[in-house]
Amino acid sequence: MVSLTRFASRGLLAASLSGLLAHGAAAQEITFKDQENREVKLAKAAERIVSIVIPMASTVIALDGGTKKLVGMNPTAKSAVLEGILSKIFPETKDIPSDVTAPNFVPNIEALTATNPDLVIQWGGRGNDIVAPITNAGLNAMLILYGTEQLTRDYMTMTSKAIGKPERIKELVDWRDRVQKDIEAKAKAIPDDKKPSTLYIARALSEIATTGTKGSYNAWYMELVGGRNASAELNGTVTINKEQIAQWDPEIIFLNAFEAKLDVNWVYNDPILSLTKAAKNKRVYKMPLGGYRWDPPNQESPLAWMWTANLTQPDVFKYDLRAEMKTAYKTLYNYDITDADIDGILWMKEQGGSANYAQFKAK
């Protein structure tokens, strides 16, 4: 056992050295450190990728510009594909297996091995129990970390490198950077007392859950666009009660896109929530579901920020979201998105009557 490990690490060292020294000779070999600082070594660009991480499935499709390399995904990612636009752009996604993992990211190793992947994308920072089965089966695992925009850009870059398309990531990261800087510049002028309190509801139907600011991507972009996280005092994603929401009395409520049966009427029909400022001013919005759900970090995040910005600070931000979406979908999926597609993604039918939502109507 010891000698094997030593041998293996020596091998890895040799490989990375040779990668550094002789670019030409080992051109096919790809070596990098993942976000858990593990060495990932691929003999050649990954052709068959499984993403146990939910939002990365659609990101792999976007990075590759097609579905060929995605051979397995999380059932939650699959449901987004089926409910959203990806199944229309890429009908073959319906047939990609989603039995590779249990809901809690525990790999189903037989199903996973059956897809014959040469790279498995898994969450880091959640302990070895969800990683060891993958590596024990002799598969390559790439661990990524959730939370910040920087981490997102890094793991997207890493993935793009792994699939042998390092040139592809630049335009996507540049786009993220451009939009972020633009929003930051405009938001700088917003005085604190003009920042509305915004509440992101992470779960609504079984119990009500929301999220604190620390480590939350949702809170990060709500504050980026000139909002204040109403639930800043919380630590992580936790259960709260309606009384607490009444106490916070948020000016804007964003509902998650994960719960298919959830829509803005959940707020308007509730005896307590309907009395919040957000409800009274019709500023309740469900997050869109495009190539992926817009709540967590993913390839479409800049669209999510612009959507959130226009709704949170309508006087400051006036992005032409429809035009941005057309460009983005062309770039990401090489797809000419229709007005009907956009209406569906933005839930125009369900929440077209909300405050400031007319701006998103097709002209």
Next chain:
Amino acid sequence: MIGLDSATVRFGSRTIIEGLSFSVPVGRTLAILGPNGRGKTTTLKAMLGFQPLDAGRRIAPSIVGYVPQTGTSNQRYRALDVAVMGRAAHLGIFGQPGPEDFAIAHSALERAGAARFADHYFDRLSGGERQLVLLARAIATGSEALVLDEPAAALDLHNQERLLTLLNTLRQPRDKAIVFTTHDPNHALSSADDALLMMPGGQPLFGPVAETITPQHLENLYGVPMRVVELAGPSGETHQAVLPAFAGIRAA
């Protein structure tokens, strides 16, 4: 009336009692005698209906006042609350004991000589005291039949005397059929009208005390020679007492 009619009980291939018949009418007291393992307890259980019979039948009123050796409950109840449980059969499953039932329970405690610790917790009483409370509970059932399981087994001589006196006071009004089991033939002599001897070989002997508690029968019963001696009582009358033949022999 309480008793058995041609009752047979088997445990697997072992026959414990076979074709056993006896009955105790109201007004009489029966002592069941015998060494361990001869079916005393089985007979008692059969009379109480706890032991299903393989043949024959049980003669008993619907409720029999049963006095177990020790109350086994680990629940902390007051003695009065234990005694009033005797009223359960009259109250039905959803019934609650009323003042009348408590009055009955209290007079039963008095009759059993346990009234002085009516308010004490049952599980804090001595073995002998508990037995009196359980006797009161059996009396409170109002049943015409009382069955006592080895009432003297755990008692010292002083308490044995008190128990026998008590049994005789219960017996006196001649309004109950009383059955008790015992190891000691003297208990039968002092407090029973009839005796049932669980003889070896499975042929029990049933009859009035005067005919059954004899040296010969007892010798058969216990497998040791027995003597009957006459003793002068405190007021000049004579009592009979039974002793094993080894009684009184001094150690060398």
Next chain:
Amino acid sequence: MVRRAHLARQTLVFSGLLALFAVAFVVSLCVGRFAVPPTRALELIWLGATDPWRELATIDERIVLLVRAPRVVLAALAGAGLALSGAALQGVFRNPLVSPDILGISQGAAFGGALGIMLGIWGFPLISMVFLSGMAAVVLVGLISRINGRSETITVILSGLVVSSMFSAVVSLLQFVADPNTSLPAIVYWLMGSFATATWERTLIAAPGLIIGGAFLWMLRFRLNILSLDEAEAQSLGAKTNRERWMVFGLIAVIVGSQVAVSGIIGWIGIVIPHASRLLVGHDHRALLPASVVLGAGFMVIIDTLARTATAAEIPLGVITALVGAPIFAMLLRNHYRERSGS
């Protein structure tokens, strides 16, 4: 004389318990994450009690009467039901260490609930399903433990363990196949036990089972004294022990099923409260059952008030009941066996 002292003590204890419950109930309605001045809250409680059908327009009215009131009432009913069930069960098992989980009722009910949530059932059908599966667990325990026409206590307890594990395995299986976005969080959250989602509707769904089951157990309070005796003694006093015991189990299934259907599995109450009640009023079920009801209701209300007010986030009930319950249980366990080995 002594009896009068006993009566005086019981009266004192019960007045104390009732006062404790009343205070807990009212204070609980007056506190919460949303700031309602206590005087205003008291006024609203009065208005709500005197004119329950009035239109509730303002937020503080709705908070007190539509959020807090049903939650406090449901917590009180659930706490009372669980404590009552525990007390009755410990009586018929003659063992102060058993609780409703022991018969597999909780896990059985959990199975019905998880299945119901997966199938998208809600309201009365859900509660029926929860109750029926809780009952099925009890029947299963009965079938397994019934040997030669009767069930020994130890076989019943072990069968309960078997059936519990079986049902909890099936619940895990359901979680595995449940939709991770919709039914899975619902199942997980519901299994943890909480009153956070209480509404009058839910309270009214759970109330009939809790009240009817509780009323029947209450009517059986003297019979429970009999059933707590040794088998032969109880029979000699006219009890059909086996049949009556199963009747008690059935009533407990109704109570626990109703509670589990609306607020998930809540541990420890059924074991800790009867024990505390026994210390206060003794073992006689005629006093023990009402004491358990009042103490269970009050305790649950206090625990739930802590759960919903201590921090902005809801603290899972199980965390608090276990923190309070486990040490008490440990103490109880030691005392129980020390007494046994002593006598």
